Amino acid sequence: MYDLGDIVEMKKAHPCGVNRWEITRMGADIKIKCTGCGHVVMMTRREFDKKLKKVLVKKAKED
Template structure:
């Protein structure tokens, strides 16, 4: 799965704040994500993050 820093991921489950979109801050073995609704940050293992992705929203400023 091609996920880059700066992308916004729409996940299958919503965050308790009501938002299902997360901005990618770091990629590697773990993903660092920030909730676009409340700003909460978390680290997820790559395998778990890739399973829960519903849609990738590519931003123009995303790094390659």
Template sequence: MDLKVGDLVELKKQHPCGSNNFEIVRTGADFRIKCTGCERQLWIPRSNLERRIKKIISKVD
């Protein structure tokens, strides 16, 4: 899956704050994503993130 810094993604499971939209902040073996609802950042392995993505909302060129 081609994901870049700045992309907005919608995950299948929502964050405890109620939002399920996240912005990708860092890429690599582990991704750092930021919740668009509460601005909290979390680390997630690439394999877990790719499995949990429901759709890509917007892509950065």
């Protein structure tokens, strides 16, 4: 699955040409930020699950 701070790849690329997004907020809605241009998008968890392709980088857990 995915968690806060993970870098994910979506099915469609962003118009800036980069397809890497960082998850910045999780709850009923999920906020992601483009790692290329910094554009922020907020969507429902259901919509995010449909558009997610794969998790590229998992954030290291702090113990």
